[in-house]
Amino acid sequence: MSKTTIVNFNDLKIACENCSLSRLCLPMGLEQSDIERLDQIVSRSKPYHRNDYLFREGDTFKGIYAVKTGSIKTYVSREDGSDQVLGFHLPGEIIGLDAIEAGVHGCTAKILETTAVCLIPYEKLEKLSVEIPSLQHQMFRLMSREISNESNMLILLGKKNADERLATFLLSLSQRYKQRGFSSQEFNLSMSRNEIGNYLGLAVETISRLFTRFQDEGILKVERKHVELLDIEALKRISSHCSQNDSSSKSSASI
Amino acid sequence: MSKTTIVNFNDLKIACENCSLSRLCLPMGLEQSDIERLDQIVSRSKPYHRNDYLFREGDTFKGIYAVKTGSIKTYVSREDGSDQVLGFHLPGEIIGLDAIEAGVHGCTAKILETTAVCLIPYEKLEKLSVEIPSLQHQMFRLMSREISNESNMLILLGKKNADERLATFLLSLSQRYKQRGFSSQEFNLSMSRNEIGNYLGLAVETISRLFTRFQDEGILKVERKHVELLDIEALKRISSHCSQNDSSSKSSASI
DNA sequence: CGCAATATTGACCACTCTCAATGAGGGTGG
């Protein structure tokens, strides 16, 4: 990965570090000068390390975070002490939009591996997006996407069985890595089996058994954190329930 | 209900029909004059009837809808022909924010009972919220709330058992009706058992059995569509897993 | 090197689904 990191603020590209991004920004409706103004309010911090908290449930909301490198999980704690993992956040993804309304974070963001983020202070962002209509536009789109993504998760948790859930999860990671220019066939899981299970509404043991079975079936190779997807088509078939239909139709399938 | 209907556009109050709403709007940051401008772009339609579609998956996105009276379910269709109910929308709630990014609706909105809505054309809304910063602010809050609400559903589907799910669901309806000035103890379910089960990730039969059991246990009375919550505290205990702990702590619990 | 956390594997069990039959409304048309 080049040392000039671009965060894909979903469609809203933000420069991180000190790179020129004219070629990335123009296509999506922000003028070069606007990008620079946005860039000026973004603050970078030194990297976080595994098990650090980016923020915790109840913390005052300062702004939204864009993941530059690394990965982060968000989760909420339940009254009985258990957690519910809400999501895993990879480079180019945004965290914290859920806290705008309350002004307080409703979930905890915990670092899974050494991670760099940008903080975009919310008050400044809101002011700026009054001045830059196309920024407001991108913000609405960004939040809208976040809302529309929910339905995939509801389907996963509401309708899919264990096989389908894990397959869907792996394909989602695969696709997101691909979008970021990483390999879509081979990657490292920065989260534990426990966290995967928690996220997918399954027990750890089930995740473990599924990895073993998928491997026995030649669908993937997994060793500890490292995963290699050997048969993505099979995963797609599994993820969308089709026991062994032809898969010549839609692609879809993203968490 | 008075004939002057106010839709609580979450914190963004919108006038429907022809009412004066100064007393409702000022408290939440929109000037009277701004309200009027917003009001001018809102379009009303004649009521929809049961099984009508407000919009369907794939329809071009025109704007967001505020439910004035009645109720609506949203759902997505899966490849295998099954559906996943995404939510039930009561008076004062907003539908369609998920479609902003794609410009196309990703789910279908189907009318459950005679329902009146406002359509807020999105392009006009976006333009207006450039001109009225406090409107933009409310929009961000509104979308943020939608995003933060997701976690309740993830907990429900990821962690809760059948009892907890139904209890949580009933409490959510109860609370939402209460907010709208209706009874929180007694109301009509505009959705079928099937739709409830679908939404909660449970089979119809399970819903039916639970209603019967809850009734046998004196927690509620249910007849057909009509539900009376006899022991809301018991429901709260059930919804948050505590088998029979004291419930003197938090309230929370909303879908 | 040894401990603690994480992962794997097995055995058993329970919650909920599925299948099937019955019952109850609600709407329509004769």
Next chain:
DNA sequence: CCACCCTCATTGAGAGTGGTCAATATTGCG
């Protein structure tokens, strides 16, 4: 107005998926 039908709801019996518990590996880390 009633008979019919169709959808929706209820109830029971049996089965299966995935959870729980427990034991054992494995890994990472101090």
